[in-house]
Amino acid sequence: MIAKQQNQKAWFMVLPVFLLVAFSAVIPLMTVVNYSVQDTFGNNQFFWAGVDWFRNLVHSERFHSAFLRQLLFSGIILAIEIPLGILIALSMPRRGWGVPVCLITMALPLLIPWNVVGTIWQIFGRVDIGLLGYSLTALGIDYNYTQDPLAAWFTVVIMDIWHWTSLVVLLCYAGLCSIPDAYYQAARIDGASRLAIFRYIQLPKMQRVLLIAFLLRFMDSFMIYTEPFVITGGGPGNSTTFLSIDLVKLAVGQFDLGPAAAMSLIYFLVILLLCYVFYTVMSNIGMESTNHGGS
Amino acid sequence: MRFKWLIPAIYILFLLLPIYWLVNMSLKTNDEILSVFSLWPHDLTLDNYRVIFTDASWYSGYINSMIYVTINVIISVSFALPAAYAFSRYSFVGDKHLFFWLLTNRMAPPAVFALPFFQLYSSIGLFDTHIAVAIAHCLFNLPLAVWILEGFMSGVPKEIDETAFIDGYSWPRFFVRIFIPNIASGIGVTAFFCFMFSWVELLLARTLTAVNAKPISAIMTRTVSASGLDWGVLAAAGVLTILPGTLVIWFVRNHIAKGFALGRV
Numbered sequence: 312m313i314a315k316q317q318n319q320k321a322w323f324m325v326l327p328v329f330l331l332v333a334f335s336a337v338i339p340l341m342t343v344v345n346y347s348v349q350d351t352f353g354n355n356q357f358f359w360a361g362v363d364w365f366r367n368l369v370h371s372e373r374f375h376s377a378f379l380r381q382l383l384f385s386g387i388i389l390a391i392e393i394p395l396g397i398l399i400a401l402s403m404p405r406r407g408w409g410v411p412v413c414l415i416t417m418a419l420p421l422l423i424p425w426n427v428v429g430t431i432w433q434i435f436g437r438v439d440i441g442l443l444g445y446s447l448t449a450l451g452i453d454y455n456y457t458q459d460p461l462a463a464w465f466t467v468v469i470m471d472i473w474h475w476t477s478l479v480v481l482l483c484y485a486g487l488c489s490i491p492d493a494y495y496q497a498a499r500i501d502g503a504s505r506l507a508i509f510r511y512i513q514l515p516k517m518q519r520v521l522l523i524a525f526l527l528r529f530m531d532s533f534m535i536y537t538e539p540f541v542i543t544g545g546g547p548g549n550s551t552t553f554l555s556i557d558l559v560k561l562a563v564g565q566f567d568l569g570p571a572a573a574m575s576l577i578y579f580l581v582i583l584l585l586c587y588v589f590y591t592v593m594s595n596i597g598m599e600s601t602n603h604g605g606s
Numbered sequence: 607m608r609f610k611w612l613i614p615a616i617y618i619l620f621l622l623l624p625i626y627w628l629v630n631m632s633l634k635t636n637d638e639i640l641s642v643f644s645l646w647p648h649d650l651t652l653d654n655y656r657v658i659f660t661d662a663s664w665y666s667g668y669i670n671s672m673i674y675v676t677i678n679v680i681i682s683v684s685f686a687l688p689a690a691y692a693f694s695r696y697s698f699v700g701d702k703h704l705f706f707w708l709l710t711n712r713m714a715p716p717a718v719f720a721l722p723f724f725q726l727y728s729s730i731g732l733f734d735t736h737i738a739v740a741i742a743h744c745l746f747n748l749p750l751a752v753w754i755l756e757g758f759m760s761g762v763p764k765e766i767d768e769t770a771f772i773d774g775y776s777w778p779r780f781f782v783r784i785f786i787p788n789i790a791s792g793i794g795v796t797a798f799f800c801f802m803f804s805w806v807e808l809l810l811a812r813t814l815t816a817v818n819a820k821p822i823s824a825i826m827t828r829t830v831s832a833s834g835l836d837w838g839v840l841a842a843a844g845v846l847t848i849l850p851g852t853l854v855i856w857f858v859r860n861h862i863a864k865g866f867a868l869g870r871v
Contacts, residue, residue: 321696324688325704328748331685335745336711339722402613409611414862415855416618419625422851424806424823427844434631435624440639440837442627473621480617481862534715537808555717559809562721575718582713 346572364573374574376549377557384553385532388471392528393521395472396479401513403484414484417477429541432470436542456543460550463543467551470538475528482524486517526586533582554578625848632841639837654842667822668846670736674811674819675804677740682751682800683793685744690755691781695767708749719745720813727814734816742814743804750803751796758792759785791861798858805851822847 347364368374403413420428436456438444447454456466490512498508536555539545545552545560552560558578562571631639632654633647642648658664692698693705723742724733732738766788770780786793812824826843855862 315697318696321692321698324692327685328689339719342722402610418855426808426823431624530713558717
């Protein structure tokens with residue numbers, strides 16, 4: 312790390328960004344805070360409600376179940392996508408014509424608008440006209456994502472794997488490409504096993520990018536809205552109603568601004584807290600292993 | 607280890623199958639989609655695409671999306687450049703807190719902001735304009751742009767700055783003539799990411815527009831609910847939203863791996 316020069320005038324360079332983001336972030340956030348402590352009976356008349364909404368929410372069954380579903384979803388996604396991403400990145404070619412082919416096709420799902428991703432899987436999974444649904448039914452598996460909660464979950468999870476595993480792959484691949492050949496040669500001379508190479512050379516080099524992948528995947532899966540909304544609309548029943556979907560139902564569908572605002576704030580704080588914890592823990596691990604390797 | 611190539615090959619097959627199915631459907635007539643189950647179109651037709659290119663309510667969606675994405679990319683990159691330079695070269699009061707605060711906005715769920723955004727932009731008269739969507743998308747794109755650019759800029763040795771200043775370059779001239787060419791690939795990657803996240807986002811874009819600036823993805827959702835089952839046109843519209851992304855990937859293909867690591871390998 313280079314020692315940075317003290318310069319308070321640097322604030323002027325940051326100021327435009329600061330103002331623009333503050334405009335888009337602080338004013339709406341204050342609106343949300345404002346709603347969260349008030350009640351209304353229409354006509355733009357607001358009453359002070361204190362922390363009632365927060366108290367109701369913390370004890371509400373609906374919020375608990377949406378929250379648990381959300382945690383379960385993010386957990387499943389991370390548990391599948393991170394190992395799968397590492398595996399694919401390890402077996403990708405390093406040179407030759409395969410490299411651009413892999414990179415371009417793998418980046419493709421990332422650039423498809425999220426509701427189109429939903430539409431693709433909605434069509435793909437349909438029993439009558441979709442390849443996946445049709446084949447599964449032909450094999451004798453009872454699969455109907457509009458009626459069976461398990462099938463709905465399966466569809467949403469596999470859709471997310473399809474959509475986002477590439478991000479993990481590309482990040483890990485970038486980490487792997489930065490390892491000099493000399494490291495592998497040294498390992499070969501020492502007679503290191505494949506597992507040892509992975510554990511002591513490749514994994515430490517991927518640590519930073521894995522941290523980024525983990526954070527991005529966690530944040531985005533925790534905020535997921537469009538894709539499950541398009542595929543299942545939160546159903547059947549409430550089985551795929553994740554936090555964002557529940558929030559939009561509450562705010563736009565029922566127009567319960569107070570509870571919705573309280574929920575927004577709790578939701579946002581949970582994300583901030585979890586990210587901060589992950590970030591601190593993972594960067595501490597990174598610090599330790601580099602110190603260890605250096606000594 | 608001889609069959610190592612099988613893993614990426616199977617994965618790519620898995621990625622391409624649903625996309626193939628969409629393309630396949632977009633080339634069929636509605637009758638064929640609903641009556642026979644076929645792996646490829648027996649009765650090849652381009653009618654679905656013709657509907658989109660001749661109906662203004664369809665193709666204007668693409669134009670709207672393109673306009674606000676372009677505005678957003680320009681704003682994000684040009685605002686983030688000096689800020690990223692400041693973060694990578696200087697330390698100043700509150701720099702770390704500011705950086706973390708910027709990143710927290712990347713973590714904010716759009717669902718939280720949808721309603722307040724609607725009220726904010728309605729009250730200042732920007733509702734249903736391209737610029738409103740572009741500014742709203744800055745909420746997550748600007749922090750990301752600063753983050754990526756900072757990574758690339760920190761990779762440029764500080765001696766370059768010092769040498770230029772000794773040679774008598776003023777800061778703006780140094781920045782434009784020497785520094786920007788040095789991080790050109792970083793700027794390309796940043797623009798790519800801003801494009802990507804602005805292009806794929808729907809919730810805010812849909813909330814902030816009604817008619818004049820309605821993005822293509824929102825028009826698609828409307829058509830599904832209104833006319834019901836015109837699967838062929840829906841599939842064709844979907845295929846057309848994939849194309850711009852494919853084009854952009856082609857331009858940055860050489861930097862894509864490093865770009866996804868946000869300049870921090």
